[in-house]
Amino acid sequence: MLKWNDIIRFTVNGNPTPPKRVEKSLQEWKKMVTPEEFEITRLKGTERAHSSDMCGLFEPGKYACKCCKTPLFDASVKFESGTGWPSFTQPSEENVVAYHKDTSFGMIRVEVLCNVCDSHLGHIFPDGPEPSGLRYCVNALSLEKIEE
Secondary structure (H helix, E strand, O other), X not given: OOOHHHHHHHHHHOOOOXXXXXXXXXXXXXXXXOHHHHHHHOOOOXXXXXXXXXXXXXXXXXXXXXXXXXXXXXXXXXXXXOOOOOEEOOOOOHHHEEEEEEOHHHOOEEEEEEOOOOOEEEEXXXXXXXXXXXXXXXXHHHXXXXXX
């Protein structure tokens, strides 16, 4: 189980090796997703809080990267954070999410990305429920629900 110290270690020492890599040009990605999804996933945008019904969905299944379809999170670790974005406590596998220090907007945060295709997912915070204490705060537009 990942904890905050593991996340900081990844941002300092490098991310785990991804299970595979998917690389495309921005133009190729733009053809595969909606303009809103492109803004979030490739240009590191953020959707409005409470703009997706995905926050309140807790049915079994997995959540995959919108761009490369890699399973990233399981519904069993999804929780209601009250933030307005889907929140998870752990990735489905340690090596499917990457972590980068983000100093935009005058803050120091940790950005989370798909480790397979570099799609921007959101940010991670150390204020989630135990036992991990992690809160992956993810843009709904960067995910798709799959029944894997």
